[in-house]
Structures are given as C-alpha cells and as structure tokens.
Amino acid sequence: MPSSTDATVKARVQSYxxxxxxxxxxxxxxxxxxxxxxxxxxxxxxxxxxxxxxxRFMVLQPVASLLVSGATYGTAFTLTASAEMRNESQ
Amino acid sequence: xxxxxxxxxxxxxxxxxxxxWSGISVGAALAGLGVxxxxxxxxxVFGAMGAGDVKLFAAMGTLVGPSHILRAFVFTAxxxxxxxxxxxxxxxxxxxxxxxxxxxxxxxxPTRRRSRRRVKTTGFRTRRPSPSxxxxxxxxxxxxxxxxxxxxxxxxxxxxxxxxRLLSGERGTALIETAMTLPLLLLVxxxxxxxxRAFQTWQILTNAAREARGWR
Numbered sequence: 222m223p224s225s226t227d228a229t230v231k232a233r234v235q236s237y238x239x240x241x242x243x244x245x246x247x248x249x250x251x252x253x254x255x256x257x258x259x260x261x262x263x264x265x266x267x268x269x270x271x272x273x274x275x276x277r278f279m280v281l282q283p284v285a286s287l288l289v290s291g292a293t294y295g296t297a298f299t300l301t302a303s304a305e306m307r308n309e310s311q
Numbered sequence: 312x313x314x315x316x317x318x319x320x321x322x323x324x325x326x327x328x329x330x331x332w333s334g335i336s337v338g339a340a341l342a343g344l345g346v347x348x349x350x351x352x353x354x355x356v357f358g359a360m361g362a363g364d365v366k367l368f369a370a371m372g373t374l375v376g377p378s379h380i381l382r383a384f385v386f387t388a389x390x391x392x393x394x395x396x397x398x399x400x401x402x403x404x405x406x407x408x409x410x411x412x413x414x415x416x417x418x419x420x421p422t423r424r425r426s427r428r429r430v431k432t433t434g435f436r437t438r439r440p441s442p443s444x445x446x447x448x449x450x451x452x453x454x455x456x457x458x459x460x461x462x463x464x465x466x467x468x469x470x471x472x473x474x475x476r477l478l479s480g481e482r483g484t485a486l487i488e489t490a491m492t493l494p495l496l497l498l499v500x501x502x503x504x505x506x507x508r509a510f511q512t513w514q515i516l517t518n519a520a521r522e523a524r525g526w527r
Contacts, residue, residue, distance in 0.1 A: 230523045237519035243512060249523075270524045272516045276509055280501045287379060289334065300509065302516035304524040 227251040234272055248273040257305055271303040316487075317366040324373025335376040343372030343380045350384045 231249045238247055250271040257267040277297040321344065327333035328340035335343070347369040354360040368387075372380040 225526055230526050233523040233526045234519045237522050238515065241515040241519070243515060247516075268524060270520045272520045272523075274512065274516050276512055278505045279508070281505050284498075284501075287375065300513045300516055302513060302520050304517070304520035306524045 227253075230270060234270070238272075238274070243274060245275050253308070255305060257307055259307070266308045267305050268308055269303060269305045271301065273299050273301045276300045314366065317363070317370045320367070320370035321373050324370065328373065333374060339376040340373040342377040343375060344369045345372070346377040347372030347380045347384075350381070 230251050234247065234249050250269075250273075252269040252271075255267045255269040256264040259265045275297045276299070282296055324333065324343075325337065325340055328335055328337045333340070348365065351360065351365040351368045355362060355365045368380070368384070371383065375383065
C-alpha cells in the first residue's frame with residue numbers, strides 16, 4: 222500500500238500479538254521484493270511477512286526438569302508463521 | 312502404605328543419586344530424606360497424618376533433593392488444604408441432606424449403637440467357658456481348649472502372618488494403581504492443554520502475519 226513502511230507492518234504485528242495476549246517479543250521480517258509463482262511458470266512480485274515467536278511450555282518443561290535435572294525437553298522453541306501477498310501495481 | 316514400598320523407593324532414590332542419574336549427589340539425596348522427614352514429622356506428632364505419609368515423603372526426598380521436596384511439601388499442603396475444605400463442605404452438605412439421625416427414636420438408638428460396635432477378632436480360636444459350663448465339671452469327651460491371649464502369641468507365627476498378609480493382601484491396591492496411572496493421566500491431560508495452547512499461539516501468529524501483510 223502507498224506510504225506504508227516496514228515499521229508500520231511490524232507495529233501492526235506487535236499490536237495484533239498484544240491483543241492476543243502474546244507478550245513476548247517477536248521477530249518480524251518483511252521482504253517486499255519476494256516473488257510468488259502465479260502458474261504456468263510465471264512469477265510475480267510479492268511481499269512476504271514472517272513472524273517468529275518464542276514459545277515456552279508452561280507445565281511440561283518444569284515437570285521434565287523435575288524428573289531429570291538439567292533436562293532441556295520442552296524448553297522454549299520458536300513458532301514461525303508467514304504470509305505472502307502479491308504486490309499491487311503502483 | 313507398606314514399609315517395603317517406602318524402603319524400596321528410598322533405595323531407588325539413593326541408587327539413582329550414587330549413579331548420578333537423578334542429577335543430585337548422595338548428600339543431597341540424604342538431605343532430601345532428612346528434610347522430608349522433618350517437614351512431615353510435626354503433622355504426624357499432632358495426629359494430622361499417618362506414619363506412612365511421613366515415610367513416603369522422606370523416601371521421595373531421596374529422589375528429588377531438599378529444595379524440591381520443600382516445594383513439593385508446599386504444594387502438598389495447599390492441595391491437602393483444598394481437599395480438606397472440599398471434604399468438609401461435602402460432609403456438611405451430606406449431613407444436611409440426610410435426615411436419618413432425626414428419625415431415630417430414643418428406643419431404637421441404643422440398639423443401633425450396640426449393633427455398630429466393632430468386634431475385634433484376633434484370628435485365634437478361643438473358647439470361653441459358658442457360665443453353666445464353668446459351674447459344672449468337664450465331661451470326658453470334652454477337649455479343653457487353651458485360651459490364647461495376644462501376649463502368649465508366638466512371635467514367629469505373628470511374623471509369618473504379617474508376611475502372608477503382605478503377600479496376599481489386596482488392601483490399598485486401588486491406591487497403588489491410582490498412584491501409578493495418575494501421573495500418566497495428568498501428563499496426557501497437561502499435554503493436550505500445552506499443545507492446544509501452542510497451536511492457538513501459532514494461529515495468532517499466522518493471523519497477525521496476514522493482517523500485517525495487508526498493511527504493506
């Protein structure tokens with residue numbers, strides 16, 4: 222969209238996550254020059270937004286560390302989601 | 312709770328500490344045993360819990376060490392308090408609902424009380440002489456039976472009876488089965504909750520990415 226920047230996108234992601242009660246700091250990557258296949262071997266310019274979020278189990282990890290001291294089972298891992306959309310011609 | 316199980320649990324805890332598999336030193340395992348014992352002893356002294364609870368907690372201390380057994384004690388106390396309150400409330404509710412004691416007539420009450428009296432059996436056949444038999448002399452065909460009291464019971468017989476009861480008795484089987492299956496059930500339940508939460512988080516991330524993509 223015109224007059225939209227990466228900072229705007231990141232702020233929107235952060236706002237959405239906050240409203241979803243996700244308070245950890247996500248890693249947000251915006252790639253406005255990606256390409257997407259549109260069939261027939263042709264590609265088009267697209268924008269790709271990737272959000273990575275550190276997720277930690279609430280109960281499983283403490284239980285695992287209680288059973289086996291120093292166990293790393295269930296420690297924080299990264300959930301990743303991405304969305305891609307074809308760029309509109311300006 | 313049989314002492315054998317507690318001793319076995321403590322032995323396993325110490326063995327795991329010696330081999331290093333439990334991640335705590337032998338000193339920490341012994342400290343855990345002492346802390347568990349010290350934490351639960353006051354409850355036993357004041358009659359709030361049985362000796363089996365104390366021994367079980369001390370044995371658990373060898374598995375998890377002093378710091379974790381302290382935490383377990385706090386959680387156990389909280390859970391026990393909640394259970395006690397719930398049990399008390401249920402008891403009060405049940406008493407309110409059942410009008411049975413009010414229906415008792417005064418004439419019937421002593422009879423009920425008498426019938427409720429527990430008869431303690433010793434397991435030894437004893438024959439008490441009836442008043443008529445005591446007054447009359449014993450006949451030739453009557454075999455005198457010695458009245459065996461608990462003080463005269465042979466120690467070996469008592470020990471063998473206890474061992475036999477330990478091997479063949481099924482009291483507490485349900486408790487042991489529950490203790491074995493409950494962690495698995497809890498793990499499955501908690502796993503469903505945790506992975507459901509992870510999936511929900513991933514959905515929020517996907518929606519956030521789609522939403523933000525529209526802003527670019």
